[in-house]
Amino acid sequence: MKAMTEEHVFQCTGCESECDVHVRVQDGKIVAVEGNDCPTGASYATSQCKMLLNKNDSPAKAK
Amino acid sequence: MGKKSNRKNKPSKAEKRRQKMFDYSNLSFSEKHLDEMRDHFEIFVSSFWTYISNQIKQETPEKLKDKEKELSFFDSIVYLAEEAWNIAVMYNSLDDACDTAYNTHDPDEAEIIMGMIRYKKEQYPQDKVLIRDTETQRDENGELTYSFDFDYSVMDDGLDEFEAEDDDDFNLDDWLDQKAIDKALEGIPPEFQKAAYDHEVNRQIKELREKIDLLLQEEKNNESSPES
Ligand code: SF4
Numbered sequence: 001m002k003a004m005t006e007e008h009v010f011q012c013t014g015c016e017s018e019c020d021v022h023v024r025v026q027d028g029k030i031v032a033v034e035g036n037d038c039p040t041g042a043s044y045a046t047s048q049c050k051m052l053l054n055k056n057d058s059p060a061k062a063k
Numbered sequence: 064m065g066k067k068s069n070r071k072n073k074p075s076k077a078e079k080r081r082q083k084m085f086d087y088s089n090l091s092f093s094e095k096h097l098d099e100m101r102d103h104f105e106i107f108v109s110s111f112w113t114y115i116s117n118q119i120k121q122e123t124p125e126k127l128k129d130k131e132k133e134l135s136f137f138d139s140i141v142y143l144a145e146e147a148w149n150i151a152v153m154y155n156s157l158d159d160a161c162d163t164a165y166n167t168h169d170p171d172e173a174e175i176i177m178g179m180i181r182y183k184k185e186q187y188p189q190d191k192v193l194i195r196d197t198e199t200q201r202d203e204n205g206e207l208t209y210s211f212d213f214d215y216s217v218m219d220d221g222l223d224e225f226e227a228e229d230d231d232d233f234n235l236d237d238w239l240d241q242k243a244i245d246k247a248l249e250g251i252p253p254e255f256q257k258a259a260y261d262h263e264v265n266r267q268i269k270e271l272r273e274k275i276d277l278l279l280q281e282e283k284n285n286e287s288s289p290e291s
Pocket of ligand 1: 012013014015016017018019036037038039040041042
């Protein structure tokens with residue numbers, strides 16, 4: 001079975017650079033974080049993405 | 064026989080300790096947890112790689128093209144990622160981690176490592192296993208790849224936490240062979256004593272875990288065999 005890959009982009013608010021941080025998600029799991037100019041951006045995007053994935057996972061959302 | 068089954072519901076102190084020891088070691092070494100950590104370290108490296116590449120791109124864009132293809136550059140990124148990960152695992156306190164990063168690396172490198180330590184602590188605080196044996200290479204397609212392994216050490220602070228949270232009088236020292244530890248430390252220079260101590264304690268914990276596994280398996284077998 002082919003893995004489902006998607007990419008989410010989060011604009012880091014850590015400083016005025018406002019980097020676009022790309023988070024690659026495969027089968028619901030984060031597999032790569034790219035585009036951050038510093039570790040703060042990686043951490044920010046990872047937590048945003050985790051939140052998004054949890055939200056999508058939550059039963060309240062399920063139809 | 065009724066009495067016996069009541070006792071089964073209430074595990075003895077020894078059983079509780081043994082279960083706790085098992086839970087702890089199982090928590091540290093379960094395959095699922097290791098798989099997750101493997102994924103987390105890979106994300107950690109990928110974000111570190113782009114962070115450093117972006118820095119070079121901003122400072123000297125012409126340099127990046129060559130650098131990105133250099134095995135030695137890739138190697139140093141993976142090495143620093145390993146360093147940051149391991150320091151974050153070894154120290155619960157950010158101050159202690161910072162001291163170690165600055166004591167063992169030059170200030171520029173230490174600053175980079177500190178950023179990654181914060182990231183690791185924020186996103187993957189539960190991953191308490193060290194990384195070791197990272198190896199980088201160029202595969203047959205010319206792509207840079209790396210491999211790594213886990214060091215199944217239980218860190219001192221991990222053990223402290225374990226002991227502190229135990230409400231019984233569990234003491235890990237009761238389970239360790241002090242004579243073997245003394246022997247392992249014999250003739251070891253002071254600067255390597257801690258490493259030698261950790262190594263010996265970890266070896267003994269691994270051994271204990273195997274014994275516990277066996278005991279639990281025996282118990283399970285006894286339980287599943289009919290009593291009458
Ligand atoms: S990734 Fe770093 S440099 Fe980029 S916006 Fe965030 S904090 Fe600023």
